[in-house]
Amino acid sequence: MVAIIESEIFSLILLPALIFLARVIDVSMATLRTILVVRGIKILSALIGFFEILIWLSAITQIMANLNDPTNYIAYAGGFATGNYIGIWIENKIAIGYQLIRAITTEKADDIINKLQKEDYKLTRSKAITNGKQVDILYIPVKRKELSNVLKIIRNHDPEAIYTIQDIKALSKEALPSKPITKKNKTKVFDHKRKGK
Structure with missing residues (x-):
């Protein structure tokens, strides 16, 4: 040695x-x-x-x-x-932690909201004016590992949507889906209805 x-x-x-x-x-x-x-x-x-x-x-x-x-x-x-x-x-x-997506959309907000709610995501919607146009701003808190799934839904329904992503240090459990998002859920994102609605 x-x-x-x-x-x-x-x-x-x-x-x-x-x-x-x-x-x-x-x-x-x-x-x-x-x-x-x-x-x-x-x-x-x-x-x-x-x-x-x-x-x-x-x-x-x-x-x-x-x-x-x-x-x-x-x-x-x-x-x-x-x-x-x-x-x-x-x-x-x-992908540890949480992120907040701010999505700005002009026409497809209802479609995006419906699909996200079917997958049990929580979100907040507000109205705003951008360059003289009325737009919807969606605030969507997600776990980082679920980020790509949400962005895919947004892009599928509004390819011209503008979004920003912000890291957040803490998040109340009420802001997250009531059940975990799995690969099985992702492949059947439009096949089940949100419970309690």
Whole structure:
């Protein structure tokens, strides 16, 4: 084991690879943790931070022990850059949190509302004037993982609808669908009626 660690292959290839991998993991965790902190998810943020700093310490220890090898610096910097990208990619995949969609439509508001209500989404409708035209503004709170489903409904009924999306830190349970939106529900979005209406 000592012979492997002291070998040229270890110092030129394996050690930089390990530093790169450790940095990718710890920066990915740091990126994810930062996003979770902004969203107010405390316990998971703290847990990720604990393991993040352990991995970072192992990487920086190897750098400090091998200051004369520029390959390690390149591996450290490369791992940092890659870790940022992967951290954001992971966060987008797990899609934690809530978002508010503001959709502005001129003609198809009733169709959009009917379809969203059939899928049990909650929304608020208001009237406004844009460039001399009367429009409807729909406020639709959703879980982030359901965002694409709602946007698809809006685009299908009004391709010219204007919408903005805003992250929200907290949301009352009354603002969300009373039953979870599943893939099965999505494929049968128009086949069931909203209960209690």
